[in-house]
Amino acid sequence: MSSTPPELHDLIILGGGAAGTAAGVYAGRGRLDTLVLDAMGGGGQMNIIDTIENYPGLTAAMPGPELARQMREQMERFGASLTFDQAESVEADDDTVSVTGAYGRYRGRALIVATGARHRELCVPGEERLQGRGVSYCATCDGAFFAGQRVALIGGGDSAVKEALFLSRIVDHVTVIHRRDRLRAEQVMQERAFEADNIDFAWSSVVTEILGEEKVAGVRLRQVDTGEQRTLDVGGVFVFVGVLPNTEFLGGLIDLDEGGFIVTDIDMRTSHPRIFAAGDVRARSVRQIATAVGDGTTAVLNIQQMLDTETPPRDLARVCEVEP
Numbered sequence: 376m377s378s379t380p381p382e383l384h385d386l387i388i389l390g391g392g393a394a395g396t397a398a399g400v401y402a403g404r405g406r407l408d409t410l411v412l413d414a415m416g417g418g419g420q421m422n423i424i425d426t427i428e429n430y431p432g433l434t435a436a437m438p439g440p441e442l443a444r445q446m447r448e449q450m451e452r453f454g455a456s457l458t459f460d461q462a463e464s465v466e467a468d469d470d471t472v473s474v475t476g477a478y479g480r481y482r483g484r485a486l487i488v489a490t491g492a493r494h495r496e497l498c499v500p501g502e503e504r505l506q507g508r509g510v511s512y513c514a515t516c517d518g519a520f521f522a523g524q525r526v527a528l529i530g531g532g533d534s535a536v537k538e539a540l541f542l543s544r545i546v547d548h549v550t551v552i553h554r555r556d557r558l559r560a561e562q563v564m565q566e567r568a569f570e571a572d573n574i575d576f577a578w579s580s581v582v583t584e585i586l587g588e589e590k591v592a593g594v595r596l597r598q599v600d601t602g603e604q605r606t607l608d609v610g611g612v613f614v615f616v617g618v619l620p621n622t623e624f625l626g627g628l629i630d631l632d633e634g635g636f637i638v639t640d641i642d643m644r645t646s647h648p649r650i651f652a653a654g655d656v657r658a659r660s661v662r663q664i665a666t667a668v669g670d671g672t673t674a675v676l677n678i679q680q681m682l683d684t685e686t687p688p689r690d691l692a693r694v695c696e697v698e699p
Contacts, residue, residue, distance in 0.1 A: 381482045384408045386420035386678060387474055388455075390489035390621075391461050392419020393664045396446040396655025398487050398671035403453030405679045411450070412476060412485070414461035417682060419491050420655070421664065422505055430664050439507075442664075454542075459519030462624045465650075472649050484685075485649050485678045488625070488637060489671060490549035490653040492662070496619035497529065501585035509591025509611045515663065518545045521611040527552055527594050529582055536560035536568050538615055543571045550607060552577045554599060576609070585612055620656050632658045643674035651678060654686070 382516035386402050387394045401410040401562075409418075421427070425441030427448040433442075437674045450653045451457060460476035465486070472486040474683040494512035496502060503508055513577030514528075518541060522527070524631070526546050527541045542549050550566070556578045558565050568574050577596060584595040593608045620636045630638045634656040653670035660670070 381473075381480050381542050383471065384410045384478075384481070384483040385444075386485050386487065386675070387412065387472065387481055387483035388489060388588065390419065390472065390491055390654070390656070391412075391415075391417030391447065391457060392491050392667065393446065394491075394656075394667035394671040395419070395423060395461055395487070395489035396420060396443075396450045396671070397668040398489060398653060398675045399450035399455035399457075400446075400453055401672050401675040402456075402678075403450065403455045405675065407675075407679065407682070410481060410556070411455055411457045412460045412462060412481065413457060414459065414477075416488050417457060419445040421446075424513075427516070427664065428519070429516070437591070444448045459506065464624055464626055465628055467628060467647050467649055470649075471617040472647075484652065484682055487678070488622070488645075488650065488652045488656055489632050489667075490621035490656050492618045492620045492636070493581060495619055497582055497585075497614055497616065499582055499584055501587065502593060505585055505587055505591050505612075509587060510516045511611065511613050512544050513662070517611075517613075518542050522547050523547050524610040525550070525608070525650065526613060527546075527582075527609045527612040528615065529553075531555060531558045531560065532615070532617075533560045533564060534565045534618075535615035538613060539574055540564070540567055540571065544576050544612065545613075546573075547585070548573045548575070549608065550577055552582060552594070552596065552607075554581050555579065561625060587624040597674060618655075622656060623655055627674075636660070637685075641673075642677040643670055644677065648681075686690065 385407040386409045388411045408623045421439040421443040426436045430437035464475045474481045514523050525552050529552045534611045579599040580596045582594045584592040597604050635650040638658050639652050651674040653674045654667035669689050
């Protein structure tokens with residue numbers, strides 16, 4: 376018994392965040408038959424950002440979910456379709472890419488993976504409840520909201536120290552909390568942090584709770600070697616203990632770097648010619664809304680060029696009856 380293959384789209388986009396919706400806008404304007412799959416209905420990391428004010432063109436600060444809504448509506452206005460589903464596996468051959476989701480199977484002539492990345496959380500009391508109300512995972516995005524305040528930053532790698540230095544130019548004081556007795560960041564970054572007048576360090580310490588009702592008021596710390604506990608009064612908590620790309624469903628189909636991020640060229644093309652990647656899921660991404668939009672745009676323009684040079688597959692081409 377044969378089953379009918381899924382409808383063949385020009386383009387499938389996995390992820391409805393900034394990269395995915397930007398790609399959807401350009402694909403729709405290019406008249407590509409485009410399907411966007413997103414398990415949460417779009418928005419990505421924008422949905423957990425309390426206020427956005429560094430995206431070009433905004434004349435006033437805007438809640439992250441509102442910017443996500445406007446991007447999604449713009450994408451749909453140009454013809455891209457959004458489906459609530461989450462990719463579980465991907466297969467590809469020379470001509471098409473197939474995506475198996477939780478609720479269906481989808482086929483496209485090209486694929487953009489824009490599934491983003493998720494910040495590794497501390498998983499301590501108060502963290503989830505106070506996200507967007509003092510708990511942040513992006514100093515570049517949110518640092519300006521804490522000008523003149525005392526903040527805590529958790530982590531000890533390159534990203535953590537880089538963000539601590541960034542914050543030190545904005546806030547009154549930064550306390551870097553690290554579970555070890557030394558940093559893991561490159562030496563030059565460490566030296567700059569140690570020289571900063573308004574950065575200090577809570578060594579061999581872990582956060583056991585983030586305190587506050589409507590907003591962050593402090594953190595509870597435990598000394599790793601002695602078990603001693605104390606409270607640190609801060610108005611913000613920045614967490615930099617790692618970033619995890621959402622690439623598990625790819626199953627080795629394309630090349631990833633050692634952190635699991637997708638390796639691309641400047642055209643956003645991966646190791647498979649019909650699969651592109653954009654946004655935070657891509658290796659070496661700086662993880663900003665503006666750059667994610669640029670990635671998505673770049674990917675679609677290169678896909679459009681690729682598809683324009685091909686003869687459409689038979690089930691996309693117009694088939695006319697020919698008289699005998």
